[in-house]
Amino acid sequence: MPHTHVLRQARRVVVKVGSSLVTNDGRGLDEQAIAQWSEQLAALVNQGKEVVMVSSGAVAEGMKRLGWPSRPKVLHELQAAAAVGQMGLVQMYETKLRSHGVRSAQVLLTHADLADRERYLNARSTLMTLLDLKVVPVINENDTVVTDEIKFGDNDTLAALVANLIEADVLIILTDQVGMYTADPRSNPGAEFVSLAKAGDPALETMAGGAGSGIGKGGMITKVLAAKRAANSGASTVIASGREPNVLLRLSAGEAIGTCLLAQTPKSQARKRWMADHLQLRGAVRIDDGAVSKVVKEGKSLLPIGMVSVIGDFTRGDVVAIQDVNGREVARGLANYDSAEARLICKKSSAQLSEVLGFVSEQEMIHRTNLLVTAPTL
Numbered sequence: 001m002p003h004t005h006v007l008r009q010a011r012r013v014v015v016k017v018g019s020s021l022v023t024n025d026g027r028g029l030d031e032q033a034i035a036q037w038s039e040q041l042a043a044l045v046n047q048g049k050e051v052v053m054v055s056s057g058a059v060a061e062g063m064k065r066l067g068w069p070s071r072p073k074v075l076h077e078l079q080a081a082a083a084v085g086q087m088g089l090v091q092m093y094e095t096k097l098r099s100h101g102v103r104s105a106q107v108l109l110t111h112a113d114l115a116d117r118e119r120y121l122n123a124r125s126t127l128m129t130l131l132d133l134k135v136v137p138v139i140n141e142n143d144t145v146v147t148d149e150i151k152f153g154d155n156d157t158l159a160a161l162v163a164n165l166i167e168a169d170v171l172i173i174l175t176d177q178v179g180m181y182t183a184d185p186r187s188n189p190g191a192e193f194v195s196l197a198k199a200g201d202p203a204l205e206t207m208a209g210g211a212g213s214g215i216g217k218g219g220m221i222t223k224v225l226a227a228k229r230a231a232n233s234g235a236s237t238v239i240a241s242g243r244e245p246n247v248l249l250r251l252s253a254g255e256a257i258g259t260c261l262l263a264q265t266p267k268s269q270a271r272k273r274w275m276a277d278h279l280q281l282r283g284a285v286r287i288d289d290g291a292v293s294k295v296v297k298e299g300k301s302l303l304p305i306g307m308v309s310v311i312g313d314f315t316r317g318d319v320v321a322i323q324d325v326n327g328r329e330v331a332r333g334l335a336n337y338d339s340a341e342a343r344l345i346c347k348k349s350s351a352q353l354s355e356v357l358g359f360v361s362e363q364e365m366i367h368r369t370n371l372l373v374t375a376p377t378l
Contacts, residue, residue: 117317174242283312
């Protein structure tokens with residue numbers, strides 16, 4: 001079955017663990033569970049995979065440390081609990097991962113970070129750099145600053161957005177359930193287990209029961225919707241029990257555990273479709289014939305030295321056209337520098353960027369992973 005190959009063939013993986021698992025159903029951080037996941041994450045890194053952990057649990061741990069018996073309803077008290085709990089959460093992941101020779105990093109995100117083009121690109125660059133360094137980013141929503149308007153709402157959504165952000169191959173959502181059923185198995189004895197389905201299939205949302213059902217309140221509907229969102233960038237999703245022994249390693253070995261929701265669009269095609277159809281161009285850079293050949297024929301990044309002029313006004317993270325000297329579009333991509341900076345670095349080598357700008361954001365004007373060739377091969 002395709003199910004068995006999803007993680008085995010994946011290079012870049014996002015793992016999400018829910019609050020009930022991390023905090024042993026709200027009793028405070030479950031050190032043994034985090035130790036087991038950390039051991040598996042380290043093993044995946046040693047297999048050559050790039051791994052990101054999205055972990056809940058900060059508020060519950062903060063409540064325990066503050067001696068609060070029940071979850072506060074006032075926003076600033078929730079934020080205070082998150083701030084206190086985050087210390088313990090990150091400390092535990094850092095300690096457990098380090099014991100297996102793997103470094104970790106804390107990354108806190110809000111919806112605004114991913115909605116704003118420039119901050120989106122900054123977050124992406126940071127995460128990609130950490131992965132290149134074989135560091136495991138531990139990501140959580142930045143609960144200390146969010147308001148109701150910018151909350152992700154749940155870490156399933158956050159995990160899916162992170163999968164989109166870094167173009168993950170697979171999203172693994174670890175939960176306290178073994179996977180999905182066609183109906184709530186607690187009230188429907190005829191409910192059948194769903195081993196394999198297509199992400200985004202409307203029937204899945206019906207099976208999860210919507211937000212009003214018992215199982216929906218348990219969070220299955222948010223996981224189905226997260227899988228649908230992750231599939232937009234070509235990532236398949238596995239929903240499995242975090243209490244299953246060595247679940248990540250067994251999935252990596254090809255074992256069919258939990259529910260696999262397959263993305264229908266390959267990752268490369270999903271990104272190309274997104275670049276080609278859904279973004280308004282903010283400006284253009286014109287490049288010399290040598291750079292056209294590098295970008296179009298060889299699939300290389302666009303370096304400043306190949307740029308001859310800049311058209312329009314755009315900011316870092318905007319999508320811009322790449323044109324030949326006659327103004328014909330040959331590609332498009334996400335700009336690493338705004339239009340004013342781009343004008344300054346035209347025809348400059350990468351080594352000269354710091355001298356010209358006083359800083360270096362990236363060596364490339366547009367990195368090849370953020371670049372789509374739109375002209376036929378010349």
